[in-house]
Amino acid sequence: MASKSISLANYIQSSPTLLKLIKPVANAYAHAAGYRQFGLRYDDLLEEENFQTQKALSRLEPPESYDRVFRFRRAVQCSIANKPLPKEEWIKPSEDVRYLTPLLEEIQRADDERHAWDTASVKKDH
Template sequence: MVLSGPLGSSLAPAILKSRGIYRWFKPLADWYVDLQGYRKVGYKYDDLILEERDDVQRALARLTPREAYDRQYRLKRASQCSVLHDVLPKDQWTKPQEDVRYLTPHVEDVEKEALERSAWDNMVVSRK
């Protein structure tokens, strides 16, 4: 099992391996994502990642100009929906096939680089 955050281990790899379990969990997962409502205001999942973290700041700097513009547009459109206390028209909701992870791979790369950097920076120089 893979550790994932403060609540412990994740069952996702085991669920993805078993087709029977996956078929049972997929409708439940789709229902839960729909219940969250972030797609109804135009967000993608990665738009919900907190920007205050250093690794996320570095990952945001690695986005292409188009990805950065699209992210800012989604954030402004969602804040306008919040001000109006309304959701977007159904044809403007983020579709499940559009809700791809665009920031998570960059965040993971930044974390890997930080781990590698800390491993190399821990060398101890001793005098003989």
């Protein structure tokens, strides 16, 4: 039986006190990273050269896929001009929701299950 691992993020989110302490630090870090000032969301930064990421991208609904391309094009234009977006167009923390991560987790679970079935061994009782 596989042991269930607990991620640090899940542990922090399960503790209201810890979340209250960590959330401002996390928001400050995201602000310092600068991707929101260019109109990008966190999941836009995930490595695309990964097979699982490519699979997840292919599962995006057309509107979300269009929005992703739009965010990239706008960010490239800002980068070329060497200027972030006007402050009112920055991605707000409430808008920076994970849209690709749930798909990646679903794909990982399916791959893990497939691997478990592919490597299952059958023992015959005598």
